[in-house]
Amino acid sequence: MDRILYTAMSGAKQTMDRQAVVSNNLANASTAGFRAQLHALRAVPVQGDGLLPTRTSVMASTPGSDFSTGPVNATGRDLDVALQGNAWLAVQADGGGEAYTRRGDLQVDGDGVLNSAGRPVIGDNGPILVPLGAALSMGADGTVSAIGAGEDPDALVRVGRVKLVDGGDAGLSRGEDGLFRAANGNALGRDENARLVSGALEGSNVSPIESMVAMIDNGRRYEMQMKVIESADQNDQRANGLLSIN
Secondary structure (H helix, E strand, O other), rough: OOOHHHHHHHHHHHHOOOHHHHHHHHHHOOOOOOOOOOOOEEEOOOOOOHOOOOOOOEEEEEOOOOOOOEEEEOOOOOOOEEOOOOOOEEEOOOOOOOEEEEEEEEEEOOOOEEOOEEEEEOOOOOEEOOOOOOOEEEEEOOOEEEEOOOOOHHHOOEEEOOOEOOOOOOOOOEOOOOOOEEEOOOOOOOOOOOEEEEOEEEEOOOOOHHHHHHHHHHHHHHHHHHHHHHHHHHHHHHHHHHHHHH
């Protein structure tokens, strides 16, 4: 009967982990540029001291992320940018390294640093600094221009250019901070052909309806596995009762 317990016990554990992934996706259904995390289950032979051909457990297999494009909506805000094709925006991670995101609702902090979700946007020479109080505009190639309050349009000056990279062939993987990095751990070079659209924002590619259905499915699967464990325990008790009679 322990053969059933191996599968049901490990399956229940992995179902809980899968539920956490689905919950995180659902929580980010309205996050700009969010990429849904994928999660799958597979059966594997038990390894180690319990290695037997009749014992099988369930393990998680997370292929990566769903890189399909989310819906793009016009916002009219100059610092809202939607990245086209395989373009990704380079930002500075918490540890100081370079990472990549599709989140395009850019902001300027109190120090004049252009950032995405609180992380500095990387330009030609590190984080991009802009004049405080200036009106900013973004070119299709990532060029950031500024014009001071009350100045003529001729006073428009270039203050930097955001680094856009091509993540299509880089094998990007998601880190624990939600940012993506190249598979080899190295920083990607600027892609001169990468383009963005100013005044628009790409939404999350998470489907709230599909995520809710997946949550319900996971809940029922967990209940089923708990019932299997309960049934196995009851069968063991009945078998012990029969042996005690003999």
